[in-house]
Each structure stands twice: as C-alpha cells, then as structure tokens.
Amino acid sequence: MTKQHANWSPYDNNGGTCVAIAGSDYCVIAADTRMSTGYSILSRDYSKIHKLADKAVLSSSGFQADVKALQKVLKSRHLIYQHQHNKQMSCPAMAQLLSNTLYFKRFFPYYAFNVLGGLDEEGKGCVFTYDAVGSYERVGYGAQGSGSTLIMPFLDNQLKSPSPLLLPKQDSNTPLSEAEAVDLVKTVFASATERDIYTGDKLEIMILKADGIKTELMDLRKD
C-alpha cells in the first residue's frame, strides 16, 4: 500500500536569484526584482534585498512569505540586541543569529535561500551563504535562487583559485576592485536572465562600504 501524499503544499516558489561578492573594503549584494508563481509574474518590481543592520544586508530568494516572516524575526531580535548592548550587530554576529533562527524551524523550515553580505569587524567585505535550515559558511562570493546553478560556475571560473595547493594562499576576499565586481554582477545577471525564466525585469545592486550604502538599478529582459 503506497503512502498517500498531501494534495496541498504550504510552500510556493516565487523564483528569483541573489548574488553577493565580498571585496577588500566593500561588499556587493545584488538580486533581480521579479516575483513569480508558476508561469505567471506577480511583480516586476519586488525588492529581495533588505538591510538588517548598518553593516549587514540580507538577500533572500524562495518563498517570499517565509522570507518576510524571517525578516520580522531578525529585525525584532536585532532591536533587542541594540537595547541590551547599545550598539548595532556586526555582520558575523548577524550571520550566527540567522543560522540559529533557521535551525529553530528545522522540522518546518523557512523556504528561504539566503545570502548575507556586509562588512566584518575589520572593515573587510564578508559574504555568508546558507541553505534552508541554517548551515552556513563564510565565502568570498555566493549565489542562491533559481539562477544560482547558471551563475555559480562562472563566478568559480573567474574568482576561484584553480587549486587549494597553489601558492600564494588565496584570501577569502576576492581580489577585485569595486567597479570590476559591479561589472561582473551585471554580466552574470544578464546571462542568467537569458536562460532562466524566473530571473529578469530589473537588477537591484547594493554596494556596502564603511561610509554608507549605495543602490543601483539596471534593466533586464522582461520576457
């Protein structure tokens, strides 16, 4: 007797792609602005990037209702932290908080694929990638979402050391200038848009530096 499966799922996938690249004194976080369901478009102008703290910005693709709920939890925990410690949370601290929050719902997960970007305590760029239940790692660059399988190999080709046995030892930060990183992100999204139906409309790029956050918008294919 085969097990009966539910006809209804609590989850939906709203698509989209998120990318982050860490530099020596900056961090670039980018995501497309298309929100979709099935074969239809819900919004061409939905931001997937959210500022959690001065030095920590979260970009999430997946089920946007779960993403919204996750952000509310993180925002309130951050407020409590600010009251208790009289300062903003650092990016590595926020990274740990996000991991714990996700694992808390280990058996009914947030359907959210996250990339956290920001500046660490030393002022260098940092990027953390997550899976849906909170496993995380600090990396030099990361991609999540429907277009991640198209984007990640290209970033590996351009940014990754060919072998960990080679010297000099590669830093976890990528040796790119800010302009090069932004150019790379634009190229990578234009390419992913060509081949992934859930990525497109507009590209939102946030550049985080010690003196503040700059936002840029670029058009992508709308089909």
Place this chain on the structure above:
Amino acid sequence: MSQSAVDVPPKGGFSFDLCKRNDMLTQKGLKAPSFLKTGTTIVGLIFKDGVILGADTRATEGPIVADKNCEKIHYMAPNIYCCGAGTAADTEAVTDMVSSQLRLHRYQTSRDSRVITALTLLKKHLFSYQGHVSAALVLGGVDITGPHLHTIYPHGSTDTLPFATMGSGSLAAMSVFEAKYKEGLTRDEGIQLVAEAICSGIFNDLGSGSNVDICVITKGNKEYLRNYMEPNPRTYVSSKGYSFTKKTEVLLTKITPLLERVEITEVGEAMEE
C-alpha cells in the same frame, strides 16, 4: 508441438511493453526524465484576404531556456502552415509526417492540398495515440475553398475558429484578441494584432519569450516573416569582456618507462601441415 518464441519486430509507433516496468520504477521512487516542452504562445487569425499565424520563439526544459530562437511555425504545404505547442519532438514529428503525406497526396490527385485534409490526417494520428503525442496545433491556410483556421488538441479534438490561441501563453494572447479582433481586418492591421497578442504572451507568460515569428498566407501567396519583431535584446554586454584562462595546473610530472622490449625466438619444430 513446440512453441517457438520468435522476436517479431514491433509494427511501428509506440510499444507499450515497458509501461509495467516504468510504473514499478516510479513506485520505487525513480523520477521520469522530463520532456523538452515549448512553453509557448501560438496564435492564428483570419483577415480579409487570408490567414495570419504567429508564434514566439522560446523552447523551455523546465525552468531553463533550451533554445532562445526556435521555429514554431512549421511548413505543411505551399499554402498551409502549422504552429505547434507542447512537446517539441512531437510537434516536429507530427507536422513533418503529415507534410510528407500531403505531398504524396498532391502528386496523386494533381491538386493543391486543402486545409481540411491536413486537419483530418493530424486529428486521426493524434486520436489514435490517445493524447500521448503531446502536440497542440494551430493549423491555417488558404485553399480553393477559401481561408481556414483550426485548432487541434493533443487528444484529437478540433475547432474551427476565426481567431485562435494555444500554449501556456494562450490566455494572455486571447485577452488581446478578444479585446481587439474584428472581421475584415486588413493585412497590416492583422499583422499588428498578431504581433501584439504574441508580445502579450512573451512578456506576461514565463514559458514564452524572445522573438515574434509571423506567417501571412493569402490566395496564391505566402510570406514567412521569421523574427518579425525582436523586442528582447540583451541588456548588458561588458565592455571589457571576460577571458577563460586554463584553470588546470600541473602539480607533478612523473614518467614511468615501459618494460623493455624482449625479442622471442621460436625454438622448436615448424608447424606441421
């Protein structure tokens, strides 16, 4: 009397022998391989002097675009064309097959093909496969009896209509037709309306995209406008370009010599006859 087990080759078409095995495998958890579907928006309409067919050019494999500029308007006869939605292999195979049958029929009858002939051949074939040939078609052409436009569904049913849409973008395209279609459109009005309907599918349906193909068929003449509109250029091309350096590094080179060549001289008697 012995029973001889002779392997008779299948008569052609589908053999359903492996269905039981496939069922068993899916129950055990094996995922069936996916088909290349065309996603698609295809339309047709009848105007004053004939028929106009339109299609988008995106072919999808799940969420990935497999072909950004494929041809969905297939040739059936000099005066008949057919748009196809559904599984790409099925639409190609079925339109090619019926196109060949029509040509042979033309040689036999010494007459131009009629649209209802193509229609009957297609619906007979699709019905006999009970919907397993996943081809949804918009068939249009002009023959001696006038302009005709039909839709054909994968199970073999057909409709005869003044304007029609099929595919995942059919609702987006039909909304344009229902708002703006009227009888007796001129050629330019018809082309503009078809392009608008396909664009509606391209921009609002994720399964359709890229360019607009149009085919205008009138009495004694046809115009195949491939890539009539290209409303989706690439938005960003890096000015500096990217290079792909060889990412393999030689870590160790070791030469292992082969064994020395040894000459063997035969000692013994020569071979006997």
